[in-house]
Amino acid sequence: MWRWWQRKAANEPDAGTPLPSGRPVAGHGAAPESAGATGAPADDTEALLRRLEWTVLRRLDGQVQGAHRTFMRGGGLDLADLREYQPHDDVRHIDWNVTARLQQPHVRQYMEDRDLVAWFVLDLSPSLSFGTDQRDKRQLLEEFVTVLARVLVGHGNRVGALLYGQGAERVLSPGGGRPQVLKLLHLLRQAHASGSDSPSTETRLTDWLASAGHFCKRRSAVFVVSDFISAPGWHVPLGRLALRHDVLAVRLFDPLELNLPDLGLLPLRDAESGERLWVDTHDRGFRERFAKLAAEREVLLRAHLAQAGVDTLELATDDDLADALLRLAALRRRRPSTAAAQGGAR
Numbered sequence: 001m002w003r004w005w006q007r008k009a010a011n012e013p014d015a016g017t018p019l020p021s022g023r024p025v026a027g028h029g030a031a032p033e034s035a036g037a038t039g040a041p042a043d044d045t046e047a048l049l050r051r052l053e054w055t056v057l058r059r060l061d062g063q064v065q066g067a068h069r070t071f072m073r074g075g076g077l078d079l080a081d082l083r084e085y086q087p088h089d090d091v092r093h094i095d096w097n098v099t100a101r102l103q104q105p106h107v108r109q110y111m112e113d114r115d116l117v118a119w120f121v122l123d124l125s126p127s128l129s130f131g132t133d134q135r136d137k138r139q140l141l142e143e144f145v146t147v148l149a150r151v152l153v154g155h156g157n158r159v160g161a162l163l164y165g166q167g168a169e170r171v172l173s174p175g176g177g178r179p180q181v182l183k184l185l186h187l188l189r190q191a192h193a194s195g196s197d198s199p200s201t202e203t204r205l206t207d208w209l210a211s212a213g214h215f216c217k218r219r220s221a222v223f224v225v226s227d228f229i230s231a232p233g234w235h236v237p238l239g240r241l242a243l244r245h246d247v248l249a250v251r252l253f254d255p256l257e258l259n260l261p262d263l264g265l266l267p268l269r270d271a272e273s274g275e276r277l278w279v280d281t282h283d284r285g286f287r288e289r290f291a292k293l294a295a296e297r298e299v300l301l302r303a304h305l306a307q308a309g310v311d312t313l314e315l316a317t318d319d320d321l322a323d324a325l326l327r328l329a330a331l332r333r334r335r336p337s338t339a340a341a342q343g344g345a346r
Helices: 043-060 096-102 137-153 178-195 205-215 235-244 284-308 321-333 336-343
Strands: 005-007 073-084 106-111 117-124 158-165 170-175 221-226 246-253 265-270 276-280 311-316
Touching (some): 043 137, 117 137, 117 170, 117 205, 137 158, 137 178, 137 246, 137 321, 205 221, 205 235, 221 235, 246 284, 311 321
Parallel strands (some): 117 158, 221 246
Antiparallel strands (some): 005 265, 073 106
16 A cells, blocks of 8 residues: 655654654655644634634634524525425425326425534544645644634524544544634644554554544544545545535645656655555656656546545645635535435435
């Protein structure tokens, strides 16, 4: 299985010493410390949320708005479908015109008006510590989830979270309001701190996604946020989760995971197994083989997501969060008729 290798700068401690910052380095200098560093004080969660509200949410004013339109059938004003009358149905919902035309009682079904319960199913495995330029994948996850949760609770909805990682398994019950977003952000910081001290093992998203169905009792919107670097088979429980819930897969990646630049001789470390080796990135043949393997993994990943039957939002570490949320809103706006059609079969 393809894995991403994490770089150590040549002037850092020897191969047996863990990286001080726990993140890769690009070029010849150390990567700058981020606001999401491990062990940050609790006040930093408020500062990060306030920064994201000013830099991202203010740009979204008037562009991402409106209540959630659920795919479930129930009491509401928007007509979804007609079906034959059954003994438990409310006679007030009988459509007498259709009944007279077809000579068989039919009732109206409506799109259910209700608040949205959203679950964030978050992968905090070691491979998310990789990143270049301004942030790593873990920081991208933190900022994306914080902004999206803030948008959701701003419309009166509730959000919860399931965290999976190296000893960082956590559950946050659904809640509303700005304090819930701060709880989620604080939980992410705690999970990062505790997970960084745990021994690395192979990521198995299969078990994590299978357990998500036990926590999400009520039909919900589920955001699965991961880089999907895992042992195979995870698309099967993801597909089962999508049979009951409205699932969106948010795939995190860094551009260097697809194409490796010419940086000379580099010591690399597998973020999950801890294995280390030297590679010559000046070798054109090596870079071509690297790009070929990455392309093959991309094809397989997209095939598995399509097989699971979920929508996918791809998010790179150099993406603008406001633009990403607008892409997400456009993606969901294209779904109402499809989701409604699937709702009757679920």
